[in-house]
Amino acid sequence: MVDTSIYSRTMQVRRSSGGNLQVGLLPYSGRTTIEANASTGGEIIVADNIPCFIELKSMGRTGSSNILPANENGLSTWTITPSPGSIPNGVIRDRDLAVDDLGYRYELTCYLTPMGYIIQGIRLES
Amino acid sequence: MADLSDITALFASMAAATIYPNGNSQPSIINGPVKIFEGWPIPEIIDLDMRGQMLVNSVVAPTGVGPICSVSVYPMPNSGALAYQILDEPYIVVPPVHGLTPTIIGGAIALSGTPGTGEFVTLILDKHVYSRGGASISAILAALLTDVLVDYPTAYVSGNSLMTPATHVTARIGAPATMAQVTHRQIESVMVTVWTPDPERRTALVAPLDVMFKKNLRVALPDTSYAIIRYQKTNSTDAHQTVGIYQRDLIYTVEFATLDTFPVVEVTAIVTNIGVDVSEDMLIQTYGPTLPGQPSPFVAIISPVWVETVVAPSSPTISSNS
Numbered sequence: 001m002v003d004t005s006i007y008s009r010t011m012q013v014r015r016s017s018g019g020n021l022q023v024g025l026l027p028y029s030g031r032t033t034i035e036a037n038a039s040t041g042g043e044i045i046v047a048d049n050i051p052c053f054i055e056l057k058s059m060g061r062t063g064s065s066n067i068l069p070a071n072e073n074g075l076s077t078w079t080i081t082p083s084p085g086s087i088p089n090g091v092i093r094d095r096d097l098a099v100d101d102l103g104y105r106y107e108l109t110c111y112l113t114p115m116g117y118i119i120q121g122i123r124l125e126s
Numbered sequence: 127m128a129d130l131s132d133i134t135a136l137f138a139s140m141a142a143a144t145i146y147p148n149g150n151s152q153p154s155i156i157n158g159p160v161k162i163f164e165g166w167p168i169p170e171i172i173d174l175d176m177r178g179q180m181l182v183n184s185v186v187a188p189t190g191v192g193p194i195c196s197v198s199v200y201p202m203p204n205s206g207a208l209a210y211q212i213l214d215e216p217y218i219v220v221p222p223v224h225g226l227t228p229t230i231i232g233g234a235i236a237l238s239g240t241p242g243t244g245e246f247v248t249l250i251l252d253k254h255v256y257s258r259g260g261a262s263i264s265a266i267l268a269a270l271l272t273d274v275l276v277d278y279p280t281a282y283v284s285g286n287s288l289m290t291p292a293t294h295v296t297a298r299i300g301a302p303a304t305m306a307q308v309t310h311r312q313i314e315s316v317m318v319t320v321w322t323p324d325p326e327r328r329t330a331l332v333a334p335l336d337v338m339f340k341k342n343l344r345v346a347l348p349d350t351s352y353a354i355i356r357y358q359k360t361n362s363t364d365a366h367q368t369v370g371i372y373q374r375d376l377i378y379t380v381e382f383a384t385l386d387t388f389p390v391v392e393v394t395a396i397v398t399n400i401g402v403d404v405s406e407d408m409l410i411q412t413y414g415p416t417l418p419g420q421p422s423p424f425v426a427i428i429s430p431v432w433v434e435t436v437v438a439p440s441s442p443t444i445s446s447n448s
Contacts, residue, residue, distance in 0.1 A: 024161075025138060031168060
């Protein structure tokens with residue numbers, strides 16, 4: 001039973017498709033946020049409705065080269081703690097993408113501990 | 127119109143023709159799988175490809191076909207250069223197609239064939255000009271007859287012929303066409319990058335690609351304009367060998383045109399009226415159907431299909447260049 005007073009947030013984990021054995025002249029290569037199956041590009045969902053706790057680890061700094069002029073902050077880093085046992089071992093990989101219940105997107109770095117996954121996410125904002 | 131996407135697509139197709147000369151279903155020139163694409167590799171996927179691995183339900187598994195090399199085609203950022211601008215004349219991209227053939231005997235104009243989309247017939251009877259199109263010969267003749275009856279009340283249609291009492295008869299066929307004009311030329315750099323797990327495969331892929339590009343230095347694009355390719359430089363990178371990637375960039379500058387393509391119709395008659403307008407000495411009128419979105423028939427192509435006759439009492443003369 002998940003304690004929703006602690007793990008009050010949810011996230012979905014996605015992965016860029018395209019890792020298949022098609023060779024020869026292929027369609028344009030690049031990530032898109034379009035949800036798709038593995039054969040058509042876009043993102044596939046590898047885990048959904050994961051109860052989690054999301055907290056700020058570090059604010060982004062100004063001066064990043066990829067922000068728009070009105071932005072005050074660069075990309076921030078967040079710690080995402082899924083509820084114990086909510087993600088089977090091996091499901092999440094580095095560079096997977098998370099979308100939280102508020103619609104924010106993160107690129108993930110993760111590692112497995114005896115207490116479950118510890119996930120760091122860079123919030124992806126233009 | 128040609129733009130940068132057409133150029134990168136051109137390089138990708140030339141790369142595919144080089145690496146898979148017999149199609150994707152046949153072995154590549156390195157006897158191993160190669161991905162060829164516009165854009166940039168997705169990092170986690172190229173990492174797996176270089177090791178001959180893939181993800182199966184989030185678990186890394188062997189591909190069974192060994193490492194998969196990649197060839198990416200990407201435009202170099204900040205690589206634009208000023209190109210010499212050439213004032214170019216419009217030219218025909220898609221010529222008009224004539225399905226109708228006119229024949230004149232005396233004052234009778236006979237039509238044969240089948241009208242294409244937008245095709246029309248212009249008649250010049252003495253000094254009167256009539257121009258009509260239609261889905262069939264009978265529809266065209268019926269429309270023409272309505273106009274002709276104003277000046278020739280005894281005219282009538284018989285079968286595929288319009289019978290008139292006119293003494294000087296000209297019939298011309300017009301049809302829509304497509305023209306284009308180069309409005310600008312530009313220069314961009316395109317980088318063709320070969321990603322392989324070892325230097326041997328890198329060499330085996332790069333050399334034939336370079337040969338292919340350099341023997342196609344002037345290439346026709348789908349919009350009929352030409353791209354001019356010039357070799358610029360090569361970057362060879364071994365810095366990523368710890369992650370199993372050997373990389374080489376072939377960089378070419380490409381000069382290509384921005385092509386403005388527009389619909390036109392053939393001019394089938396020009397009538398000059400002296401003193402019609404006090405502000406102009408001469409008024410030139412053109413006859414032909416107006417295309418959707420065009421304010422008036424575009425004066426561009428003089429119809430080469432025409433027949434003309436001057437009726438003499440005993441020996442009518444028929445001439446034709448169609």
